[in-house]
Amino acid sequence: xxxxxxxxxxxxxxxxxxxxxxxxxxxCMFFLTPPxxxxxxxxxxxxxxxxxxFPLPVWKGSSSLSFPIIFSLDLVFGFPAVIFSYALIVMIVxxxxxxxxxxILFNPAQLVISYAAAKGAAELFFSGGFFADHLVPMxxxxxxxxxxxxxxxxxxxxxxxxxxQPYRFSVWKQKWASEVFSAFxxxxxxxxxxxxxxxxxxxxxxxxxxxxxxSPLVGLSLLSSTIARLKIEKNRLNAMFSFTKDLNxxxxxxxxxxxxTNHIQELFHAQAVFLIRKEGNWKFDFKDGMTADxxxxxxxxxVGEIKDVLVIENRKKMSGPLDYYFHKGIRSVVYSPxxxxxxxxxxxxxxxxxxYSFEPQDIRSIATLANQLAVALKxxxxxxxxxxxxxxxxxxxxxxxxxxGVAQTLAGAxxxxxxxxxxxxxxxxxxxxxxxxxxxxxxxxxxxVRESIYALRPKPTERVTLQEAIQKRxxxxxxxxxxxxxxxxxxxxxxMPLYVEKVMFDTFQESIQNxxxxxxxxxxxxxxxxxxxxxxxxxKDNGQGFSLYDAILKSKNEPHFxxxxxxxxxxxxxxxxxxxxxxxxxxxxxxxxxxxKMRGDEEND
Numbered sequence: 195x196x197x198x199x200x201x202x203x204x205x206x207x208x209x210x211x212x213x214x215x216x217x218x219x220x221x222c223m224f225f226l227t228p229p230x231x232x233x234x235x236x237x238x239x240x241x242x243x244x245x246x247x248f249p250l251p252v253w254k255g256s257s258s259l260s261f262p263i264i265f266s267l268d269l270v271f272g273f274p275a276v277i278f279s280y281a282l283i284v285m286i287v288x289x290x291x292x293x294x295x296x297x298i299l300f301n302p303a304q305l306v307i308s309y310a311a312a313k314g315a316a317e318l319f320f321s322g323g324f325f326a327d328h329l330v331p332m333x334x335x336x337x338x339x340x341x342x343x344x345x346x347x348x349x350x351x352x353x354x355x356x357x358x359q360p361y362r363f364s365v366w367k368q369k370w371a372s373e374v375f376s377a378f379x380x381x382x383x384x385x386x387x388x389x390x391x392x393x394x395x396x397x398x399x400x401x402x403x404x405x406x407x408x409s410p411l412v413g414l415s416l417l418s419s420t421i422a423r424l425k426i427e428k429n430r431l432n433a434m435f436s437f438t439k440d441l442n443x444x445x446x447x448x449x450x451x452x453x454x455t456n457h458i459q460e461l462f463h464a465q466a467v468f469l470i471r472k473e474g475n476w477k478f479d480f481k482d483g484m485t486a487d488x489x490x491x492x493x494x495x496x497v498g499e500i501k502d503v504l505v506i507e508n509r510k511k512m513s514g515p516l517d518y519y520f521h522k523g524i525r526s527v528v529y530s531p532x533x534x535x536x537x538x539x540x541x542x543x544x545x546x547x548x549x550y551s552f553e554p555q556d557i558r559s560i561a562t563l564a565n566q567l568a569v570a571l572k573x574x575x576x577x578x579x580x581x582x583x584x585x586x587x588x589x590x591x592x593x594x595x596x597x598x599g600v601a602q603t604l605a606g607a608x609x610x611x612x613x614x615x616x617x618x619x620x621x622x623x624x625x626x627x628x629x630x631x632x633x634x635x636x637x638x639x640x641x642x643v644r645e646s647i648y649a650l651r652p653k654p655t656e657r658v659t660l661q662e663a664i665q666k667r668x669x670x671x672x673x674x675x676x677x678x679x680x681x682x683x684x685x686x687x688x689x690m691p692l693y694v695e696k697v698m699f700d701t702f703q704e705s706i707q708n709x710x711x712x713x714x715x716x717x718x719x720x721x722x723x724x725x726x727x728x729x730x731x732x733x734k735d736n737g738q739g740f741s742l743y744d745a746i747l748k749s750k751n752e753p754h755f756x757x758x759x760x761x762x763x764x765x766x767x768x769x770x771x772x773x774x775x776x777x778x779x780x781x782x783x784x785x786x787x788x789x790x791k792m793r794g795d796e797e798n799d
Contacts, residue, residue: 198523201547204356208300211349215303218310219281222274229271234401238267239279244412246287248419250376257376259415261339262383263408264309273313277306294550304349312341335384343377358465358547383411430559433461438566458482458544461563462556466524466545468516470497471571472538484521484545497529497541503561504529508549516543525549530561532568539568603639607632660695661687661722664702668720675710678717685724694787697763698731701771704760705733705783713737713781728789734782739775 229235245260268276281302288298316338347370354361387407458467466483470476476492497515506514506527514520514527524545532540542564546552552560614628661683668681702720709715715737723730742757757773764771764785775781 198521198547200356200358201523204353205296207356208296208353211307212296212299212303215281215305215307216299218306219277219302222277225274226278227272227274229275231270231401234404235267235271235275237401237404238263238270238408239283241408241412242267242279243283243287245415246283247290248415250379250415250418257372259376259379259383259411261342261376261380262387262411265338265380265384266387266404266408268313273310277310280309281306292550292553294548300353305346308342308346308349311345312338315341332385336381339377339381339384343373347373427555430461430555434559434562434566437461437563458563461559462544462552463546464544465547466520466527466543468519468543469540469567470516470543471532471540479540481519484524484547486519486521490518500529500531500538500541501533502531503557505552505557507552510549514543515541520545523547526551528552528557528560530564532564532571534568534572539571542567603635607635607639610635659687660690660698663695663699664720664722667699667703667706671706671710677710677715679706679720680718681720681722683722683724687724690729690787694767694769697767697769698729698785698787700763701760701783701785702731702733705781709733709735709737709781712740715780726789729787731785732782734780736780739777739779739781741777742773742775 242260242263245263246258249258264276264280267279284302284305285298288301293301316334319337350369351361351366354366390407458464464483466481466485468481468485469479470492471479476497478492500515504514506512506529509517509520509525509527514529516527516529520527520543525547526549527543527545530542530544531538532542542560544560610628610632614625614632617628618625665681668679672679706718706720709718713735715735718733718735721730721732721734723732760783761771764787767787769785769787772784772786773781774784
C-alpha cells in the first residue's frame, strides 16, 4: 500500500536525521566545560524549558520563543553547552507530552542541526567570525535568525511532504507565518538586549539582569499558551456540538455514515475507522480507511467484552480485539464501546499509523462521540419501530373497516339474492325488491372498497401540499355526495413537516367521513388557517351531533381510527385537538399545531 511505503520513507528520513542530531550532541558533550555561573546557567535552562513547553500561539498555529534564550546560552556558555542543553530540554518536553519515541528523538535532533547549520553558515558568510569581541552587527544577527528558522522549517517540511497525510498549502502557509512572527520577536528581543547592555559587559550577564530581562518572554509564553489551549478546547467542544447536531439531523437518513466519517477525520485525523453494531449478531456498520481483507467472524474477536475505553498505544506490544481487521500499518487504536443501560450495543474503533499518537483529550472526545452515537442509534431504532407500528396499525384499521363494512355488505347482498332466487317464481315482486336492496348494498360496498384502496395509496400530502390534498379530496366528495362542502384557506401557506401534514389530512378525512356516515348533515365547512403562531384546521357541520362522552366509551370498546386515535395523533405532533358537539347541534372539530414545534423537525418525519 502506498500509504505504508510513504510512512516507511518518512520513518527512514526521521531516523537518519535523529542519528545525525544526536551524534552532534554526543560530540559536543566531549567539549563541555563546567559553567562559571551555575545559577545563571540553570536559570536560563529553566526559562528555555518554559518557552518550549508553552509555545506562543500565532494565527492558527504556535511557535516557540526560545531563540533569544538559546542565543544567550551560546553567548555566555559556548556552543557545546547550548547544543547539549537545547537537545536535553526539548527531549524532556516531548517526554512530558507523551509523544512517540521517534518524535522524542527527532525533534531535539532537527533543532540542534538547524542551529548548528545556521551558525556555521553565518560564520562562513561573515569573515572574522560571527561572535567577535566587539558589537554584533544587526545584519549578522538577522542572518543567523533567518537561517535557523529556514533550516528548521525545511527539515520539518520534508517529513510532512513524505508522509501520506495531505500537507495542504494553507497549513504550510500557516506554519511559515508562525515562524516568521517568532523570528521577528527573537530579532527584536536580542537587539533590545544588546541595546540595553554595554558592549564590554555583554559576556558577563548576571542573574538578576537575565531574570528581569527574560521574565516577560517566559510570562508571555505562559499566558498566551494557556489562552491557546483554552481556545483549542473551545474549538473541540464546538466540533463535538456540530457533530451532535449533524448526527441528530442525519441519523434517520442513509447519509449519516458519510457525515460521521467526515467528523471523525476532522476531529482526530484518523487513518482507519470501524463502527460495529450488535443486531442479533455482531456486524460491521461501516469501515473507512486502512482496513484488512479477512473473513474472520466478529464473534471470535470478543468485541462484546469491551466494557470501557481501551487504548492500544503500540500494536506491536499489545494486541486488540480487531487486530485482524486493521491493516498492519495502523500502529495505535482506541476502542470505545457504545453503551446504553449497561448494554454494549456497538464499538467505535479509531486507528492511526503512528504509535502513542492519541492525546488524552483525543481519547475523551472519542468516548464522548461513542456515547452520542449510542443515543442516536437507539433513537433511530425506536423511530424505525414506531414507523413499522404505524404501518401495522394502518393496515389493521383498513382490515377492520373491510371486515365491518364491505364484508358485511357483501354477506347481506348474498343472502338477499339467495332469498330472491327462491321467491322469484312464486313472489316476483318481493324478489325484485330483494334484488334492489342487494344492488344498493353492492354499490355501497363498491364505494367502501374504493375508499379502502384510496387509504392504501401513498398519502396525498406526500405528493402535494396539504391545502392541495384537501382541495382535491373535497372535489371528489362533492362529486360523490349531495350535501354542500366548502373549503377555505386563510393566511400565507408554507411547507410543514410531512408527518404533520399527514396527521392534519387524516384528521380532515376522518372528520368528513364521520359527517357523511353518521352526521346526517346537509352542509360542512373546512377551514385551513396559517396564522403567526400556529396552523389551524377546523371542520364544522350542521349534522345531528353526538355525545362526546358516549363516543369515547364506544371508541374504547370498539377501537378504530376514531376520536381517540385522532387525539393520539395530534399529541404526537404536539398539537391540540378540540371537539365541540352536542346531540342535535352539529359538530365542530379543531386541530391546532404550534409553528414553533415544527421547526427543525423536517428530518424527523
